[in-house]
Amino acid sequence: MSAPYLIVDAHEDLAYNALSLGRDPRLSAKQIRTREPDHPKGGIATVGLDDFLAANMRVIFATIYVSPAGGSNTPGKTYKTAEEANALGQEQLAYYALLAGDPRISLITTRADLQRVVESTTPRIGLVLLMEGADPIIEPRDAPMWYEGGVRIIGPAWSQTRYCGGTGKPGPLTELGKELMHEMSRAGFILDTSHMAEESFFQALDLFEGTVIASHSNTRKYVPTDRQLSDEMIKALVKRDAVIGAVFFNQFLKYQWRQNGADKKAVTFATVIEHMKHICDLAGDATHCGIGTDFDGGFGMEATPDEIDTAADLSKFADALSGAGFVDDQVRGIMGGNWLRILERGLPE
Numbered sequence: 001m002s003a004p005y006l007i008v009d010a011h012e013d014l015a016y017n018a019l020s021l022g023r024d025p026r027l028s029a030k031q032i033r034t035r036e037p038d039h040p041k042g043g044i045a046t047v048g049l050d051d052f053l054a055a056n057m058r059v060i061f062a063t064i065y066v067s068p069a070g071g072s073n074t075p076g077k078t079y080k081t082a083e084e085a086n087a088l089g090q091e092q093l094a095y096y097a098l099l100a101g102d103p104r105i106s107l108i109t110t111r112a113d114l115q116r117v118v119e120s121t122t123p124r125i126g127l128v129l130l131m132e133g134a135d136p137i138i139e140p141r142d143a144p145m146w147y148e149g150g151v152r153i154i155g156p157a158w159s160q161t162r163y164c165g166g167t168g169k170p171g172p173l174t175e176l177g178k179e180l181m182h183e184m185s186r187a188g189f190i191l192d193t194s195h196m197a198e199e200s201f202f203q204a205l206d207l208f209e210g211t212v213i214a215s216h217s218n219t220r221k222y223v224p225t226d227r228q229l230s231d232e233m234i235k236a237l238v239k240r241d242a243v244i245g246a247v248f249f250n251q252f253l254k255y256q257w258r259q260n261g262a263d264k265k266a267v268t269f270a271t272v273i274e275h276m277k278h279i280c281d282l283a284g285d286a287t288h289c290g291i292g293t294d295f296d297g298g299f300g301m302e303a304t305p306d307e308i309d310t311a312a313d314l315s316k317f318a319d320a321l322s323g324a325g326f327v328d329d330q331v332r333g334i335m336g337g338n339w340l341r342i343l344e345r346g347l348p349e
Contacts, residue, residue, distance in 0.1 A: 004056040005318045005332055006118065008339035009311075010245035010292035011130070011194075011216035012047060014099070015092035016065045017296055020076025025049055026102055029301075029310040043300015047311045049104060053123050054312035059108065059339065061153060061215055061292070062127040064092045066136055068159065082138045082162065089136030093149055096129060109150050111347045118340065128343065130192060130215060133158035133166075140179035144187045152347060154184055155192030155215065157200065164204070165197030167227045173203045181207035190346040193217075193242075194292075197226065198233065205236055211346035212240040216247045216292030218275045223255045231282060238283045243338045245292020246272050250303050265306045269320035272305060276334065277324070286330040290338045291317070 017023040021042055023032050028050035036045065052060070066088040069078040079085040100107045108114050108126040117126030130153035137143055143154070156177060157166030163180050165171025173181070181204055184191060190211045193201050205212065214237060220228040229237070229244065237244060250257045250267040253275065257267060276289045295304065295311055307316055321331045 004315060005335040006337070006340075007055055007057040007314060008059040008061075008290065008336035009052075009057055009295075009314070010061040010213070010243075010290055010339055011132075011247070011294045011297065012060045012062055013065050013132075013294070013297050014047075014060070014062045014127075015095045016063065016067075016076065017042065018095060018099075019091065023296070025099070026105075040300070042296060042298060044302055046295040046301045046304060046308065049102075049125065051311040052125055053104070055315040056123070057125065057311070057314065058117055058120075058123070059114070059126045059128060059336070059343070061130040062096060063130050063132045064089050064136065064151065065132040065158065066092070068133075068135070079135065082135060085135040086138050089131065089146075093129070093146075093151070096127060096150070100127070107150055108343070109152060109347070111344055111349055114340070114343050114347060128152055128347075131155065132192070132195070133161050134163045134180060135161045137163075137180065140176055140183045143180060143183040143189070147187045147189060151189075153190040153192050153213070153215070154180075155194055155196070156180060156204070157195040157197065159195075160197075164200035166195045166200070167197075170197045170199065170226065172197075172199045173207075178203070178207060185209040188346075188348060190342070193233075193237070194245075195227070198230065201233055202236065205240065211342060212237065212242045213342055214242060214244040214292075216245045216294045216297075218247050218252045219278045221278050222275055223252055227252065234279055234282050234288075238288050241288075243288055243290045243342050244279055245290045245339075246275055248272060248291075248293040248295065248304050248308065249297070249299050250305065251299070253305070262303070264302055264304070267304075268306045269317055270324070272317070273320060273324045286326060287333060287338055287341075289334045291335065 028048040032045040134156045156163040160169030163177035
């Protein structure tokens with residue numbers, strides 16, 4: 001195996017899984033598995049701190065995700081009002097502050113924080129907080145309070161929110177959504193376009209002035225659903241020098257995977273690379289591809305590519321990229337360097 005590459009994973013639901021499933025991310029995935037039934041909610045655990053460190057993962061975009069009532073089959077508390085969403089989001093924000101009490105974990109809110117994590121001689125994990133679905137923000141003018149609390153990235157949608165159309169719920173930015181784009185620009189947030197409906201997506205790019213990403217999205221060419229990115233969306237992201245994080249969820253990698261028998265072996269690292277190569281073909285280079293696994297994001301190990309047992313196996317993806325013809329600088333970029341470029345641009349000093 002090649003020398004370990006620094007890994008950045010742009011999407012992990014650590015707080016949600018801790019507070020809704022009782023999964024302590026400071027444990028290893030295998031320790032978590034011993035505590036759970038044979039068929040746990042959310043699938044077989046894949047992530048844990050030891051697994052991240054074994055893969056040489058140094059930075060994670062850790063989400064604040066709250067689930068709307070009636071809109072999800074995932075376990076845990078749900079919300080019906082903006083105030084309820086706010087309370088659940090604040091609970092997760094407080095959890096990350098607690099998690100950062102572990103000497104192996106820290107919060108990244110500035111470029112200096114990022115540099116300390118990346119250059120640390122003792123491997124540690126830095127968390128960049130990402131709000132997935134903006135309903136916890138009661139009013140657009142409240143966005144700066146979340147920035148002061150440590151959140152650096154906002155994705156306005158999951159499904160439909162008060163701010164915009166989302167997965168399975170097409171539609172434009174609402175008036176609140178348009179206001180939010182301006183508030184996010186002023187405050188210095190990074191915009192995450194994953195889950196945004198296509199109409200909302202293009203409106204947001206017109207209105208938002210800062211750094212843009214798609215933390216966890218694959219290509220519509222291979223999985224033709226509104227959850228993935230069309231070629232037009234990918235080209236628009238490339239124009240903004242965005243990075244797109246590949247989701248390691250088999251259903252988002254191989255069309256109708258569940259309907260065809262949900263065979264884990266039917267999806268491999270080569271399937272992930274197929275999506276990445278399409279982005280590279282559209283962009284003309286490999287600087288817009290990254291990793292956004294969404295491990296344990298409502299699915300478990302059984303729904304990840306065949307090579308994955310725990311997050312520790314993500315280190316093997318570098319060799320798969322090399323074997324697919326990517327040169328060392330491109331591999332280094334995809335594994336983490338491209339996301340570091342985004343953070344160096346999007347974070348304050």
